[in-house]
Amino acid sequence: MATKRYATLQRCTIGLPFLFKLKRPHNHIAGGGFFVTYSSLPLSLAWDVFGQKNGCLSLDELRALIAPLASSRRRDDPIGCTVLANPFFIEPGGWITDLPDWSSNIVRGKMYDTTENAGATIWRKVQQHISLYPFESSKINTVTLVAEQGAKYGSTVEIRPRLGQSSFRVLVTDAYQRRCAITGERTLMVLEAAHIVPYSEEGTHDVRNGLLLRADFHRLFDAGLVSVTPDLRVRVSPRIREEWFNGKVYYRLDNSPLTIVPTHPSMRPDPDRLDWHYRNRFQS
Numbered sequence: 001m002a003t004k005r006y007a008t009l010q011r012c013t014i015g016l017p018f019l020f021k022l023k024r025p026h027n028h029i030a031g032g033g034f035f036v037t038y039s040s041l042p043l044s045l046a047w048d049v050f051g052q053k054n055g056c057l058s059l060d061e062l063r064a065l066i067a068p069l070a071s072s073r074r075r076d077d078p079i080g081c082t083v084l085a086n087p088f089f090i091e092p093g094g095w096i097t098d099l100p101d102w103s104s105n106i107v108r109g110k111m112y113d114t115t116e117n118a119g120a121t122i123w124r125k126v127q128q129h130i131s132l133y134p135f136e137s138s139k140i141n142t143v144t145l146v147a148e149q150g151a152k153y154g155s156t157v158e159i160r161p162r163l164g165q166s167s168f169r170v171l172v173t174d175a176y177q178r179r180c181a182i183t184g185e186r187t188l189m190v191l192e193a194a195h196i197v198p199y200s201e202e203g204t205h206d207v208r209n210g211l212l213l214r215a216d217f218h219r220l221f222d223a224g225l226v227s228v229t230p231d232l233r234v235r236v237s238p239r240i241r242e243e244w245f246n247g248k249v250y251y252r253l254d255n256s257p258l259t260i261v262p263t264h265p266s267m268r269p270d271p272d273r274l275d276w277h278y279r280n281r282f283q284s
Contacts, residue, residue, distance in 0.1 A: 028099075029099065031090050042076045043078070085167060181260045211269060235278070
């Protein structure tokens, strides 16, 4: 993907409508979703994160599909991943045609402003279709959307993008600069997005409910043998030594500050959720 397009997508607002236009001869809008993030991931990791949502039945099929577009012959080149929430698809009879200000040679997308004639026309037609989908609200009057922050499916807005496990994983990975929060490990294939409060216990797929951890620390965190205090210090349970007579590599990090913390305050781990984990999960 071109650097210019990458930079444009990186600046997009979470929740921005993102529409699907078909290829020739059908230069029509046939569906869309709501923008969550853009990231570049190794091909195998993109499959691990999104699976058949990549539009293929297997990793080998995805490799074969990507191969003619790849600049090299490596099997695990990075690919661009545009992550969307609440996708919707329009039946062929309702495809939106005659797009204003759309040139047939546009191949990398086009931005529209819904306060201007062309954008307003397209958005009015799209609204007729997405209002039929079971979003959190059946009335859609705005394109200002936000990712979930408090309630399970987002804060109170006209449409609440429901972030799934895949979106959560990509957002947390990039928020922590692709490094383990505890060790600083950079090997992307062994890094995992951990929920602070488990999703099964009313946790959310919210960046502030996540930590990017090396796989072994993720398992220890989920088991309560490692925790992070609200002031962002690592705690290692004595149970590791008591039960396995080992753990020197972990105890060296006990009571040390997190190595990596997201730069933006809105993506840093929630102190209340860290406190919940430390009080309810950590085996002191």
